[in-house]
Amino acid sequence: MADKNEILAGLAEIVEEETGLETEEVQLDKSFTEDLDIDSISMMTIVVNAEEKFDVKIPDEEVKNLTTVGDAVDYIANASA
Amino acid sequence: MSQRLVITGLGATTPLGGDTASTWQAALAGTAGARTLEHDWVAQYDLPVTFAAEVAVEPAEVLSRPETRRMDRSTQLGMVAAREAWADAGLQDAALDAERVAVSFATGIGGVWTLLNSWDTLREKGPRRVLPMTVPMLMPNGAAGAISLEFGAKAGGRTAVSACASGVEALIMAMDLLRSGQADMVLAGGTEAAIHPLPLAAFANMQALSRRNEDPAAASRPYDVDRDGFVMGEGAGALIIETEEHAKARGATVYAELAGGAVTSDAHHITAPDPEGMGASRAVRKALASASAETTDVTHVNAHATSTPLGDVPEYVAMKSVFGSHLDNVCVSATKSQTGHLLGAAGAVESVFTVKALADRKAPVTINLENQDPEIPLDVVSGTPRELGEGDQVAICSSFGFGGHNAVAAFRTV
Numbered sequence: 001m002a003d004k005n006e007i008l009a010g011l012a013e014i015v016e017e018e019t020g021l022e023t024e025e026v027q028l029d030k031s032f033t034e035d036l037d038i039d040s041i042s043m044m045t046i047v048v049n050a051e052e053k054f055d056v057k058i059p060d061e062e063v064k065n066l067t068t069v070g071d072a073v074d075y076i077a078n079a080s081a
Numbered sequence: 082m083s084q085r086l087v088i089t090g091l092g093a094t095t096p097l098g099g100d101t102a103s104t105w106q107a108a109l110a111g112t113a114g115a116r117t118l119e120h121d122w123v124a125q126y127d128l129p130v131t132f133a134a135e136v137a138v139e140p141a142e143v144l145s146r147p148e149t150r151r152m153d154r155s156t157q158l159g160m161v162a163a164r165e166a167w168a169d170a171g172l173q174d175a176a177l178d179a180e181r182v183a184v185s186f187a188t189g190i191g192g193v194w195t196l197l198n199s200w201d202t203l204r205e206k207g208p209r210r211v212l213p214m215t216v217p218m219l220m221p222n223g224a225a226g227a228i229s230l231e232f233g234a235k236a237g238g239r240t241a242v243s244a245c246a247s248g249v250e251a252l253i254m255a256m257d258l259l260r261s262g263q264a265d266m267v268l269a270g271g272t273e274a275a276i277h278p279l280p281l282a283a284f285a286n287m288q289a290l291s292r293r294n295e296d297p298a299a300a301s302r303p304y305d306v307d308r309d310g311f312v313m314g315e316g317a318g319a320l321i322i323e324t325e326e327h328a329k330a331r332g333a334t335v336y337a338e339l340a341g342g343a344v345t346s347d348a349h350h351i352t353a354p355d356p357e358g359m360g361a362s363r364a365v366r367k368a369l370a371s372a373s374a375e376t377t378d379v380t381h382v383n384a385h386a387t388s389t390p391l392g393d394v395p396e397y398v399a400m401k402s403v404f405g406s407h408l409d410n411v412c413v414s415a416t417k418s419q420t421g422h423l424l425g426a427a428g429a430v431e432s433v434f435t436v437k438a439l440a441d442r443k444a445p446v447t448i449n450l451e452n453q454d455p456e457i458p459l460d461v462v463s464g465t466p467r468e469l470g471e472g473d474q475v476a477i478c479s480s481f482g483f484g485g486h487n488a489v490a491a492f493r494t495v
Contacts (some may be wrong), residue, residue: 016146017150018147019147020145020146038266041213041214044213047214052210
């Protein structure tokens, strides 16, 4: 099972693909909306791509709880454990 | 009488080049844009037509990766042309009243690649994998919306959808917005990216496409006796149109005047043109009236001329009925011989050609004209570009579309 560093790296690639942000900017303490300026449509695109990449399910009602990149990494790690 | 409208910026991405300058040079030289398609899907679906005129420069080469992911290919091409036109008009740092700037950007089909790829995703991977941006990407007004956002244009974003007449109709919508005082400046144009197996199969089954698979460069041959259909093309054209007062106030360089334009409908048949060209001739007459021009002012026509056996003749009949004996003094360019048929972008790119022809006093060539159809005794520009000479001149650009749409724009030298 992927460790959190691998999940972060994979998530950063997805964010880069969607937004053009450098992967180095995608860090655990960064807020998707406040720091990375990701809107709700981009967030859903990232979630859908992450579900495919990590073979997990992230219900729509959970997405609003994923404030930071770290929240998403934790959720994916737990969901795939 | 309302004030003059002028064209101050041009943009294009076409099978002939990635911008206006390269496209125009290729059009003067006579360049075939059509090539054999090198996509797996051609053999996969055993398509009866295996060639088309794809853009010379892939949009991914000039757009950022997020832009290519969030915009359908049709919007991508439109954005490339729109940015060039905006920069060409010197608008990057211009102080504009955003609420007086409008967008009028047309398409024939819209985001067909997005629509069909999303449908494949739904069927193969389920609804959860369908991207949230699917609808804004596939909607026909996608380009108009993205372009208005790009330049902060707040006087409305319009989308003419009238099949192959769309591009010229977008200019006429722009003209109406400016003449009625709803805007001071409009970014107008059209885009199309429909070289996809579905439209290729459908157009082929209508017997509308050339089957000259063994020689794509010779396939688009308007007015030639051996023409056997049109060639699918893709691309976009964009023009900055503003009131003369607005252009003067900001010291803009003017290419030509958008003197007038008109739209009519045949109400004859859903795809076939009126054999007498009645709708087309009414559109030309109304466009000239709208331009306060006489038939004898016209020196050049960029014709619709798609290279279909049935379509090219009624357009000639229409021109003859309008111009009579003066038609001998009008030189005609059929640039689809080079670009292929850009559907909803055709009228926009051909308007760029018409404006450049007046600005440079030089009409582009028609290629592949080896044996001119005796039923179409036009003075066709072929071989070398035609010098238009000095003096005030009017040129028209005609586009006709399925649905019986006819759109004609008239331009005047400045």
